[in-house]
Amino acid sequence: MKEALKRAGVEDMLFTVELTESFDGGKPLREATIDRDSNIIRNICLLSPVSKNNRIYTPQGIANSVRLFEGAKAFANHPRRSERGEVRDVRDLIGKYLNIRLEDGKLKGDLEVLESHKSWVFPLAEQAPELVGLSINAQGKVFRRGEREVVESITLVRSVDLVSEPAATLNLFESLSRQKQSSSTGELESLTLQELKEKRAELVEEIRREDRQLIERLQKENRELKERLKQLGARDWQLTKRELRESLLTDSQLPRGAITETFKELLINVGGETKEQVTEAMQRLIADRESVIFRPGVRVKGMGDEKDERLEHASSSIDDETFIHAVRKGIR
Numbered sequence: 001m002k003e004a005l006k007r008a009g010v011e012d013m014l015f016t017v018e019l020t021e022s023f024d025g026g027k028p029l030r031e032a033t034i035d036r037d038s039n040i041i042r043n044i045c046l047l048s049p050v051s052k053n054n055r056i057y058t059p060q061g062i063a064n065s066v067r068l069f070e071g072a073k074a075f076a077n078h079p080r081r082s083e084r085g086e087v088r089d090v091r092d093l094i095g096k097y098l099n100i101r102l103e104d105g106k107l108k109g110d111l112e113v114l115e116s117h118k119s120w121v122f123p124l125a126e127q128a129p130e131l132v133g134l135s136i137n138a139q140g141k142v143f144r145r146g147e148r149e150v151v152e153s154i155t156l157v158r159s160v161d162l163v164s165e166p167a168a169t170l171n172l173f174e175s176l177s178r179q180k181q182s183s184s185t186g187e188l189e190s191l192t193l194q195e196l197k198e199k200r201a202e203l204v205e206e207i208r209r210e211d212r213q214l215i216e217r218l219q220k221e222n223r224e225l226k227e228r229l230k231q232l233g234a235r236d237w238q239l240t241k242r243e244l245r246e247s248l249l250t251d252s253q254l255p256r257g258a259i260t261e262t263f264k265e266l267l268i269n270v271g272g273e274t275k276e277q278v279t280e281a282m283q284r285l286i287a288d289r290e291s292v293i294f295r296p297g298v299r300v301k302g303m304g305d306e307k308d309e310r311l312e313h314a315s316s317s318i319d320d321e322t323f324i325h326a327v328r329k330g331i332r
Helices: 002-007 059-064 118-127 172-181 193-199 201-251 261-268 275-293 306-317 320-331
Strands: 015-021 033-035 040-047 073-075 093-103 106-113 133-145 148-163
Touching (some): 015 148, 033 118, 040 093, 040 118, 059 148, 106 118, 201 275
Parallel strands (some): 073 148
Antiparallel strands (some): 033 040, 093 106
């Protein structure tokens, strides 16, 4: 399925995902300057073509996001789990971003810090800017290009937060999963089958083609499995018939000489779908052979037990041809 989507161009489909990103090597304040008189940290990098997490932001997408970042809130730390996508604690609000502009392909701006927070924000920015990162809390349209994700546009900016550890970004499919869990609706979730047929008919056909191939393969495997089971069943049935034949012959009155290979083959090929039917058919053939061997009027002279001598005489005088002829005669 994954290969089918890829070949059908699904990589170009846009998905709405959550963006939690940091930029400029995770050190957005290294070129910043502090204007204490105005309570402003100037020249902060908010957005650049490649995020720390290796996402690509298109030039057009960066340029079109200027208005969204203008006036964006700045909070201290990442949003708590309970605050994701929701209202943040007002006590964490440290200021807002102004004078958003595009410089050398990057989005830059100035952070106006609230009076109540400048006592710790300014010293941190001055003395340890390498320990501070900015993390955007936004939403955007993303598509896959090879192994990377490309942000075509930013559609919503909630805040740009001052953090000690830039957030690790969820990949495209993890983001989609998170959206689904939080009941957020993106393009993927709202896409109906009819819309998919209308917009990506070739994708639907590719999926159907792969489904047909899968069905054909499964049907073939099913036929082969049935045939194998049939063969195994036939083998077991033959074994059962052989065991039954040997048991009936052992219990019969037939001498060893009367139990020829031809007669044994005749027994094994009797008709019948059940063990009872086969038993009955074999018993009839054995009884027929016994009746031929021990037919009235046969007398054997000699020493010893008369029955043993009679059996010995029968074993040497009866053959398959004689038996079959006698059986046929009896049937007529």
